[in-house]
Amino acid sequence: MDFTSRIFQLAIYGIISGSVITLGAIGLSLTYGILKFANFAHGDIMSLGAFIALFFLAVFRAANLSSQPLYPLSFGLPLILAFILSMIITAVVAIIIDKILYKRLRTTGSVTLLIASVGVAFILRNFIQFVWGPQPRYYIKKIQITQRIPFLGIRIKPDEIFIILVAVCLVIFLHLFLKNTKMGKAMRATSDNMDLARVSGINTESVINWTWAIGAALAAAGGMLAGIENKFITPNFGWNMLLFIFAAVVLGGVGSPYGAILGGMVIGLSGEVSTAFIPTSYKPAIAFIIMIVMLLFKPRGLLGEK
C-alpha cells in the first residue's frame, strides 16, 4: 500500500472515530453551554450507554430473538433494538443524575459542579465495572471481511458504513430539532443567555431536562457505535474518550453543537492520520496539543459565538 492510499485509509478510520467523538462532543457542548460547567462524567455516560445495550442484548438472547445478521452487516435485529432502547434509558439516567445531584448544586458555581461530575464519572465507571467486570465484553463475535473500494485503494467494512450513516442521521435529526421545534429554539436561546430566556417565558428547567436527555442519548449512541467498530467495549472506554471529546468541544466552540460536529471530525481525522507520522500510542497527545493551541489563541473555538 503506497503512502497516499495509506493516508486515505487512515482518513476513513478518522471519519469513523470522528463520528463517535462527534456524538460525544455534541452532548458535552450542549450541557457546557446551558449549565456552564465542564461535565467530566460525559465520557462515562458513553460507556454506560454501551453497557446498557449489552444488557438488552443479553435479554434478547434469553428471549430467543433471532440474531440472524442483517446482510451485509455482521449483526442482527437485537443490536439495533438494543441501540434504540439504550439511547432512551441512558437519557433517563442522565435526567435522574441531574435531579439527584446537579440540580442541588446549580447555584454553587461551576467549580463545585465540576468536582461533583468527576465524582459521578468514578461512580458510573465503577458501577459498570462492578456489574459487568473489567474484561472486554463483545457486541459481535463474527469477523467481517473488509470490502475494497476501487480507485482510492482503501478498504472499509459494511459495519463501518453503517456507523457513519447512523452518526450522520443522528446529526441531521439534531439539526432539524434545533432549527424547527419550539424546544430546539428554546435550547438555543437558553444556551445564549439563560436569564434572558427565562424572562422571555422559556421554562429553563424543562430545557435543562431536554439538554441532558439529548446529550446522553447521543453519547450512548456514540459509545455503542464505538462498540460496533471495535466489536467489544471495556468500562474504561468512555473515560479514555474524554480528552478527545473535550478537545472537540473546545475546538468547535463551547455551546455550539455545530462546532462540536466540526471539532469531532477534525480531532478524529487528525488523531488517525497522525499515526502515519508518530507512534500510535501518542494519539491522545495530538488531540491535547490541538486543544491547548486552540484554548490559547482562539478560546471561543472555530464556531463559538459572542
Place this chain on the structure above:
Amino acid sequence: MDILIGILNYAVFFAITAGIFAILSLGLNIQFGYTGLFNIGVAGFYAIGAYASTLISGPPPGPMDWRTFGGFQLPWIVGLVGAALISGFIAFLIAIPTLKLKEDYLAIATIGIAEVIRLVLKNESWLTNSVWGIKNIPSPLFVPINKWIQHFLDTNPQAPSWIQSLVSNSYNWFYLGLVVLIIGLIYWTVERMIRSPWGRVLRAIREDEVAASTSGKNVFWFKMQSFVLGAMVMGMAGGLYAYYARFIDVTSFEPFFGTFLIWVMLIAGGSGNNLGAILGAFVIWGVWAGTEFLTSQWGLSGVRAASLRIMCVGVILELIIILRPRGILGEEKVVSAILKKGAK
C-alpha cells in the same frame, strides 16, 4: 499482646500511606485551596516525583531492563530534593501556556497533561522501563536498620514474641517518622507562607482575579508560584512513595489513587485549610481501608470489590459537596498572624 502489636504494626503501615497522601493533599491545597487552580492532573506530578527520585537514587539498569538511562545511586535525600525540583520544573513549563486559562479550561488542560505524562512513562522505555516498571529502589537507611533488627533478634533470642514482632517492624516506624517529619516541614513552611502578604495575594486571586490585578498584583506570576510550589510538594510525595514501595510502574499512578482520592481528601478535610488537608487524608484513607474490611466481610474480592469501594468514595464526595461543602474543618476566615493578635 501479639494481636495488639499486630494492630499497631498495621496502624504504622496505614499512617505511612495516609501520610504520603496527606503530602499530596497539602500540595493540592496550595494550588486549589488557596489559589483556586483547578489541577485534575495531580497523578502526573506524583508520578514525575516518583520516577525522578528513582532515576536519581535508584539502581542502574540491569541486563534484563529496557531502560538505558538513570539509576545514579545518589543518596536518597538528593533524590527527594531532585523529585521536588524536577516536578516543579515540569510544572513551570506546563504552566506557561495553561495558567492563562480560566478555571474549568485549566481543569481540562491538566487532565490532558496527566494523560500525556502517563503516555510518556508508558512508552519511553529507555527512561522508565515501560510497563515492566523499576524494581529494587533502595529505601533510605534500609540496610543499617535491618542490620540492627537482625542484631537485636540474634542477641535476644529469648525476648517475648511481641517484642520481637515490634522490633521487626522498626523500619516502618523509622519511615513513619520520616514521613511525619516531612509533613511537619511542609505544613510549617506553607502555613508561614499563607499567613504572609504573599498568601493573601493568592487568596485574593482565588476570590477575584480582576480585583487582584487592579490592585497591581501580577496574577500570572503569583499563580505560577503557587502551581510550581504545589507540584514540588506533590513530587516529593512521589519520591517518598517510590522509596517506600521499592517498585514503581505506570499503574501505581492511576487517576483514582493519584488524583481523585486526593481531591476527595482535600474536599473532605476542608479546602483552604492545611490541617484539613492532612486530616482529610487520614479520614478518607481510613474510609478506604474500612471499605476493604466490609467488602471482604461480604465475600467480595478483586476488581468487583475495588469497584464497589471506589463507588463508595464517590458517593461520600457527593454527600460532602451537598451536605457540608466546607469540609470537616473548613477555611479559617482570618489567617493573618497580625490581625489575629489584634483580635485578641
